[in-house]
Amino acid sequence: MAEPSSTHSPWWSRLLRWSRGERITVGLDPWLPTIRAIRAVDLAAAPDAALAARTAALRASARAGTPLAALAPELGALVLAAARRALGLELHDCQLAAGLALGQRLVVELPTGEGKTLAAVLPAALQALSGQGVHVLTFNDFLARRDAAWMGPVYRLLGLTVGCVQEGQDPDAKRAAYACDVTYATAKEAGFDFLRDGLVQRVADRVHRLLHAVLLDEADSLLLDEARVPLVIASADAGVVDHGPRLAALVRTLQRGRDYDTDAEHRSVFLTEEGIRRVEDALGQGGLYDAANHPLLAAVSCALHAEVLLRAGVDYLVRDGRIEIVDEFTGRVMDLRHWPDGLQAAVEAKEGVAAQGVGRILGTLTLQGFCARYPHLAGMTATALSAADELREVFDLGVAVLPPHLPSRRQDLPDALFSHGEAKGRALLAEIVRVHGTGRPILVGTASVRESEALARDLAGAGVPCQVLNAWHDEQEAAIIAEAGRLGAVTVSTNMAGRGTDIRLGGADGRERDAVLACGGLLVLGTGRQESLRLDRQLRGRAGRQGDPGASRLFVALDDDLFVRHGLAALFQSRYAFVPQEEELSGERLPQEVRRAQRIIEGSCGDLRRSLHQFTRVVERQQEELQRLRDAVLADAPPWDWRVALPELCAAASARGGAARLDRLQRQSLLRLLDQAWADHLAALEDLRESIHLVHLAGQSPIQEFEKRASEVFRELLADLEEEHLAALGGLLELDEAAWAAAEQPHAPAATWTYLVHDEHFGWNLELLQGRHIGSSAVAAAVFGPLFLLLLLVRRFRGRSSPG
Numbered sequence: 001m002a003e004p005s006s007t008h009s010p011w012w013s014r015l016l017r018w019s020r021g022e023r024i025t026v027g028l029d030p031w032l033p034t035i036r037a038i039r040a041v042d043l044a045a046a047p048d049a050a051l052a053a054r055t056a057a058l059r060a061s062a063r064a065g066t067p068l069a070a071l072a073p074e075l076g077a078l079v080l081a082a083a084r085r086a087l088g089l090e091l092h093d094c095q096l097a098a099g100l101a102l103g104q105r106l107v108v109e110l111p112t113g114e115g116k117t118l119a120a121v122l123p124a125a126l127q128a129l130s131g132q133g134v135h136v137l138t139f140n141d142f143l144a145r146r147d148a149a150w151m152g153p154v155y156r157l158l159g160l161t162v163g164c165v166q167e168g169q170d171p172d173a174k175r176a177a178y179a180c181d182v183t184y185a186t187a188k189e190a191g192f193d194f195l196r197d198g199l200v201q202r203v204a205d206r207v208h209r210l211l212h213a214v215l216l217d218e219a220d221s222l223l224l225d226e227a228r229v230p231l232v233i234a235s236a237d238a239g240v241v242d243h244g245p246r247l248a249a250l251v252r253t254l255q256r257g258r259d260y261d262t263d264a265e266h267r268s269v270f271l272t273e274e275g276i277r278r279v280e281d282a283l284g285q286g287g288l289y290d291a292a293n294h295p296l297l298a299a300v301s302c303a304l305h306a307e308v309l310l311r312a313g314v315d316y317l318v319r320d321g322r323i324e325i326v327d328e329f330t331g332r333v334m335d336l337r338h339w340p341d342g343l344q345a346a347v348e349a350k351e352g353v354a355a356q357g358v359g360r361i362l363g364t365l366t367l368q369g370f371c372a373r374y375p376h377l378a379g380m381t382a383t384a385l386s387a388a389d390e391l392r393e394v395f396d397l398g399v400a401v402l403p404p405h406l407p408s409r410r411q412d413l414p415d416a417l418f419s420h421g422e423a424k425g426r427a428l429l430a431e432i433v434r435v436h437g438t439g440r441p442i443l444v445g446t447a448s449v450r451e452s453e454a455l456a457r458d459l460a461g462a463g464v465p466c467q468v469l470n471a472w473h474d475e476q477e478a479a480i481i482a483e484a485g486r487l488g489a490v491t492v493s494t495n496m497a498g499r500g501t502d503i504r505l506g507g508a509d510g511r512e513r514d515a516v517l518a519c520g521g522l523l524v525l526g527t528g529r530q531e532s533l534r535l536d537r538q539l540r541g542r543a544g545r546q547g548d549p550g551a552s553r554l555f556v557a558l559d560d561d562l563f564v565r566h567g568l569a570a571l572f573q574s575r576y577a578f579v580p581q582e583e584e585l586s587g588e589r590l591p592q593e594v595r596r597a598q599r600i601i602e603g604s605c606g607d608l609r610r611s612l613h614q615f616t617r618v619v620e621r622q623q624e625e626l627q628r629l630r631d632a633v634l635a636d637a638p639p640w641d642w643r644v645a646l647p648e649l650c651a652a653a654s655a656r657g658g659a660a661r662l663d664r665l666q667r668q669s670l671l672r673l674l675d676q677a678w679a680d681h682l683a684a685l686e687d688l689r690e691s692i693h694l695v696h697l698a699g700q701s702p703i704q705e706f707e708k709r710a711s712e713v714f715r716e717l718l719a720d721l722e723e724e725h726l727a728a729l730g731g732l733l734e735l736d737e738a739a740w741a742a743a744e745q746p747h748a749p750a751a752t753w754t755y756l757v758h759d760e761h762f763g764w765n766l767e768l769l770q771g772r773h774i775g776s777s778a779v780a781a782a783v784f785g786p787l788f789l790l791l792l793l794v795r796r797f798r799g800r801s802s803p804g
Contacts, residue, residue, distance in 0.1 A: 003730045004238060005106050008537020009452045011683060012268060012457070016737055023106075023392060023398030023399065024385070024388050024398065024399050024400075024401065024693055025101075025106075025398070025399070025400045025401070026400075027399045027402070027403065028094065028097045028402065028403070029099065029212055031096070031097040031100045031120045032157050034072055034073055034076070034096075034100055035076075035093055035096050035097065035100075035166045036654065037073035037076075037082075038072075038073050038076035038077050038078075038080065040077075040095060041073065041074060041076075041077030042267075043077055043078065043080075043081040044081075046736045047080065048085065050158050051078050051081060051082055051087050051158055051159070052157065052158060052159030052325075053159075054074065054076055054078060055075070055125075055129075055158040055159050056158065056159055058071050058074060058078075058129055059129045059131065060073055060274045061129075062129035062130055062131075063130070063131060065131075065132035065692060066128070068103065068126050068129065069103070069132070071126065071129060072103065072122075072126060072491075075122065075125060075126055075129070075149055076096060076099070076100075076122055078125075078158055079091070079099075079121055079125060079154065080124045082153075082154045082155075082157040082158050083097045083118060083121065083154050085157060086153035086154045086156075087118075087150075087153065087154060089115075089117075090120060091118060091119070091122075092115075092383070092405045094110065094114060094119075094402050094403060094404065094405050094668075095114065095115050095118060095119040095405075095406075096122065096338075097400075097402055098114075098116070098119040098125050098380065098400075098402055099119050099120070099121070099122030100122070100123075101143065101378075101400040101402070102119075102122075102123035102215055102378040102379075103122075103123045103126050103127070103378070104121065104377065104378070104398075105377060105378055105388075105396075105397060105398070106378055106397065106399060106400045107219050107378065107379045107380070107381065107397050107398070107399050107400070108379070108380045108381075108384070108399075108403045108664065109219070109364075109376075109381060109382065109383065109384035109385055109399060109400065109401045109402065110155045110380060110381075110382065110402050110403060110404075110537075111382055111404045111408065111541065112382045112404075112502075112541035112542065112545060113502055113541075113545030114404055114405055114438075115400075115405075115545065116217065116380045117147050117150065117217075118151070118184060119380070120136055120151075120215050120380065121154055121155070122268045123180070123215060123378065124136055124155075124182045124215055125155065125158060125160060125181075126267050127212070127213035127376060128160055128181035128182055128217075128500035131181075132209070132210065132212035132213070133178065133179070133180065133181060133182070133183060133209055133212055133213075134181070134182055134183070134212065134213040134214070134215065134376075135183050135184075135185060135190060135211075135213070135214045135215070135374075136182065136183070136184045136185075136214075136215045136217065136701070137184075137186065137187040137190055137214055137216050137217065137222065137234065137371075138184065138185070138186055138187075138216070138218070138224065139186065139187075139217065139218050139222070140167050140186055140215045141167055141186055141189075142477075142784040143144055143186075143217070144165070144184040144186055145164055145166060145184075147184050147217075148162055148163070148164035148184035148402055149164075155181070155182055155441065158736070160181040160182060161180040161181045161182070162180055162181070162182050162183075162184070163176065163177030163178065163180035163182070163183045163184070164177055164183070164184045164185070165177045165178065165183060165184070165186075165189055165190065166185075166189070167186070167189050168618075171207055174193060174207040175206075175207045178193075178207055178208055178209055179209065180672055184591070187222045187226075187367055187370070187371070188231060188367070188756065190370070191231045191365055191367060191370040192231055192754040193208055193715060194208055194211075194373075195232075195233040195363045195364075195365055195754065196233060196752070196754075197436075197750070198201050198363055198627060198630070199233070199362060199363065199675065199748060200667075200748075201633075201671065201746035201747075202634070203597075203634050203635070205664045211373050211374045211375070212374065212375060212376065212743060213374060213375070213376035213377075214371060214374040214376070214377055214378075215378055215379060215380070216377075216378070216379030216380070217379070217380055217381075218379075218380075218381050219378075219381045219384070219388050219697060220379075220381045220383055220384055220391075220534055221381070222371065222379070222582060223367070223368060223371060223379065223391065223394075224387055224390060224393065224606075224609060225389075225532070225535075226367045227366065227367065227368050227609045227612060227613065229337075229366070229367065229459070229755055229756045229757065230364045230365065230366050230616070230756065230757045231364065231365050231366070231367065231370070231754065232338075232361055232363070232364045232754065232755055232756065232757055233361075233362050233363045233752055233753070233754050234360060234361050234362060234752065234753060234754075234755070235360055235362055235752045237751075239563070241652070243296065243299040243300075243303075243342075243348030244299075244303070244342075244345045244346055244348065244355060245349050247299055247300055247303035247346070247349070248303055248306070248307070248346065248349040248350045250279065250282050250283070250303070251303045251304050251307045251308075252307060253282075254275055254278065254279075254304070256308075258272065258274055259274055259275030259278055260272060260275045260304060260308065261273055262308065262309070268305075268309075268403070269305055269308045269309055271300075271304065274554065276288055276291050277332070277395075282323070282373065283296070286362065289302065298342060299342050299346070300347070302342040302343045302346035303346045303349070303350070305343060305346065305714050306343060306346035306347045306349075306350045310347055310350075311450070312351070313448075313449055313450040313453070314326065314448045314449060314450045315576070316347065317333065318351050318353060319333075321353050321354060322353060322356065323344070323347050323348055323351060323356075324337075325337040325339070326336075326448070326449055337755060337756045337757075338356075338755040338756065338757060339757070342565065343365070353511075358677055360683075361679060361682050361683070361686075362675065362678070362679050362682075362749070362752065363623070363678070363682075364619075364682060365620065365623070365759075366612075366613075366616050366620070368394065368395075368613060368616070369616055369617070369620040372395060373393075377397065377655075378394065378397070381399075382537065382538060382541050383533075383534035383535075383537045383538055383541075384399045384401070385399060385401050386532075386533055386534055386602075387399075387534060387621060390606055390609065390610070393610070393614055394609075394610065398551075399782060401473055403546065404546070405547070406546055406547030407547060408544050408547065408565070409521075409544055409547060409548065409549045409550070410481070410540070410543050410544025410548075410549070410550045410551060410552065410553075411550070411551040411552070412540055412553075413551060413552065413553040414553075414591060415553070415554045415555070415556045415591055415594060416428075416431075416553060416555045416556065416584050416608075417556050417557075417558070417584060417585040417591060417594065418555070418556070418557045418558070418585060419557070419558055419559075419579070419580050419583060419585060420555040420557055420558070420559050420580045421559055421560065421583050423531055423557070423580070423581065423582045423583075424527075424555050424556070424557040424560075425455075425458070426582070427555065427582075427584065428444075428455075428525065429455075429459070431525065431555075432444065432459065432462075432464060432490060432525070433459075433462050433464055435523055436464050436488065436490055438519055439487050439515065439516075439519050440488075440516070440519035440520055440521075440522075440523055441484060441485050441486060441487065441488065441489040441490070441491075441505075441516060441519075441715075441776065442489070442490045442491070442521050442522075442523045443484055443490045443491045443493060443503065443522060443523070443524045443525070443542055443543070444490070444491070444493065444523075444525045444526075444527065445494070445524065445525070445526045445527065445539040446470075446492060446493065446494055446527045447494070447527055447528055447560075447561065447562075448494065449494060451494075451527060452468055452469075452492050452494055453468065453470070455492050455527070456492075457491050459490065462600065463489065466488055466490040466491065466492050467480050467483070467484070467490070467491045467492075468492050468493070469481070469490070469491060469492070469493035469494070470493065470494045480493075480558050481502070481503055482504070482507070482508035483507050483508060484503045484522075485503045485504050485507060485516060485522055486504060486506060486507030486512050486516070487506070487507075487512040487515050487516055488520070491788055501652075502545065503522060503543075504543065504545070505517065505521060505522060505545075505548055512669060517548070517549060520549055520550070520551065521543060521544065521548050521549035521550035521551070522542065522543040522544075522548075522550045522606055523543065523551050523552070523553075524539060524540055524543045524550070524551070524552040524553075525552070525553055525554075525555065526539050526540075526553070526554040526555065526624050527554075527555055528554065528555070528556055528557070528561075528562060529554060529556055529560070529561045529562060529594065529598050530598075531562065531598075531602060531605055532602050532605065533598060533599070533602060536554065539552070549750055556594060558572045558573070558585075558594075560589045562601070563597065565676070566597075566604070568597050568599050568600075568601075572593070572597075575593075581666050583613075611703060614703045615689060615703060615706060618706065618707045618710050618711070619682075619685055619710070620753070622681070622710070622714045623678070625714075625718075626674060626677075629674060629721075630671065630674050630675075633667055633671055633674070634667075634671075636667070638666060638667070638670055639722075640725060640726070642662075642666055642725075642726060642729055643659075646726060646729055646730055647728050648733060649662065649729055649730065649732065649733060650662070652733055653665075655672070656740060657739070661740075661744065663742055664744045665729070665732065665740070665744045666725075666743055668743060668746065668747060669725060669748065670725055670729045670744070670746065672747040673724055673725055673728065674721070675747075677720075677721060681713065681714065681717055684713055685710055685713070687743055688709055688710060688713070689706060692705055692706045714783070
């Protein structure tokens with residue numbers, strides 16, 4: 001038996017941990033003793049039934065109070081044996097170390113292709129010994145279904161049950177899946193189920209058990225990249241007036257420069273004085289800024305935003321009669337994603353599709369907040385180190401950086417820099433044609449669906465056949481990726497290829513592997529840098545899997561959309577005064593400037609996520625408190641005793657069926673009151689958040705002021721609950737028998753739906769105050785000072801893109 005390898009922490013990592021105060025572990029050293037103990041257990045001769053029996057004994061020990069860490073060596077040996085027998089797979093030391101680290105509230109960085117799915121079995125089985133269940137949350141339904149089916153035989157050999165939750169399952173199927181020892185699901189569906197459970201009328205209607213342990217696949221994506229995306233449950237709101245079709249036609253008649261203008265980064269649009277006059281004349285409903293026209297003003301703002309700033313094929317697709325939003329990070333269609341407020345309806349009106357509706361929000365929860373509710377939280381990703389500070393600060397999670405099973409042979413080549421996008425595009429096309437002639441497989445990562453389609457057309461014109469992987473082809477993702485490593489393959493993809501997929505050299509069957517190796521392995525080309533270095537690393541990581549050769553290179557233009565959106569393209573131009581040229585730019589300083597710009601952008605986005613976390617944390621704490629009241633009502637332990645306050649009602653109840661009936665009435669009255677109060681509170685907090693940023697102009701902290709005012713509103717809500725509840729019960733005295741019978745029935749809305757709010761295109765609020773628009777905000781604030789702030793204030797009320 002081979003001795004476990006040792007990868008010691010280099011001096012720079014120890015210095016990094018000391019200087020930044022982060023819990024970062026590099027290498028296998030902390031887990032080597034346990035790995036040796038695991039490999040010392042010989043189960044070769046043990047029958048299959050013995051594996052389940054020994055696991056059952058470990059479960060009994062765990063329930064008797066034995067720490068899980070003490071059970072890890074024997075369970076690890078059982079997992080090794082079960083994986084060998086069920087799948088024919090061997091866990092290498094890095095996988096075992098990853099599994100042990102996941103049991104210690106760490107985010108594990110393990111390179112792409114190292115077998116994270118199998119590595120998760122040990123910590124999942126270990127947490128399942130408690131009998132409280134563990135959730136393995138993945139990025140999409142396909143991965144959850146695949147991983148549950150793939151790893152299921154291992155768990156079953158150990159005597160553990162495995163379930164899989166999918167979107168669209170009925171509640172009974174979900175309840176059964178969540179009752180299993182190990183449950184695979186997407187993070188968003190598990191979160192939606194949690195929100196639905198918060199509205200049930202009976203405890204038995206919940207699908208979740210108490211949350212216990214969660215393991216996150218692609219943890220940085222779920223905890224950080226998706227941090228700005230709240231999960232929402234809503235019901236129909238009959239009070240909403242649909243202005244969409246009328247306003248969509250109106251804004252098409254407006255002209256840029258005369259009727260409206262955009263900001264420097266084209267992230268917001270606002271009406272000019274002439275545009276305001278034209279819209280008011282066309283609508284004939286008085287001044288847009290009259291108090292009575294506030295909903296109409298919001299609808300006009302949404303219609304203008306949808307017409308001018310949101311682009312079909314880039315920001316969204318129109319497919320099967322629906323608007324499907326495209327994730328700007330991955331190029332994937334984002335399931336169940338809606339824009340906030342009336343913007344979704346405005347885009348639907350713009351494209352002439354049936355309105356899906358947003359409705360009245362009954363509950364909301366961020367993925368950050370949902371994951372933080374698990375007592376045990378851990379995760380895996382190929383890119384955790386650069387996010388270590390944020391993971392520690394927000395989630396109190398450490399990071400373990402583990403080496404690859406085999407040394408990486410991938411070459412990450414320097415960026416190819418160009419003065420403008422057209423030159424970059426021609427150079428990229430020439431490079432693809434050249435490399436394709438050698439037979440080497442190529443994966444090209446693009447920034448948008450439109451860019452991927454345009455490149456595919458250019459390649460076809462150059463006689464290079466290619467496969468396209470983007471939001472139009474997301475259902476064929478697995479099949480396309482499976483063949484992306486074959487000889488001569490050219491695959492053009494959005495960043496979809498960066499998460500949860502694996503490219504094998506030689507194709508799915510590996511028959512051409514030797515020929516591809518002779519060509520140098522997979523070549524990954526990127527059409528620009530992303531907002532996060534982690535996303536660039538994810539794309540590069542498609543090459544060089546498990547010691548394979550490979551290479552990566554990014555083609556970057558100084559007027560790329562990333563730099564334009566953050567106001568840095570103009571700064572590049574003013575600093576270097578480039579004349580557009582076809583040749584690649586040379587010199588050492590410029591690549592450093594590009595990397596520095598990316599770090600600034602990444603830091604700005606991190607600051608924004610931290611600020612949003614502070615905002616949402618306030619709301620989620622209040623939701624937890626109200627939910628405790630609701631749980632008490634469901635458990636027949638209401639917080640207020642109506643019998644003392646309403647003796648007349650007691651007498652009336654005795655005449656109409658006794659105290660038991662009045663208890664049912666109280667329960668339904670309280671549940672109805674709590675749910676209504678929370679929906680009203682969410683609406684009030686949204687209005688508060690939309691306006692609170694203005695206090696920044698007075699030198700106050702928006703976050704502190706939001707927390708102060710939100711707390712005041714919540715205290716008033718709690719103070720009014722008992723009075724409103726007793727008033728509602730007192731009103732029963734004046735109702736007839738039919739009204740009593742109706743009042744004791746469950747009040748759940750006839751229909752609810754879930755969606756995710758996508759707010760990437762609203763640039764004023766936190767983004768500007770936290771420095772997201774780096775170039776324009778920094779320069780303008782420095783140059784124009786108070787005048788700049790005054791202009792922002794005017795635009796807040798007259799031209800902000802997010803409706804109020």
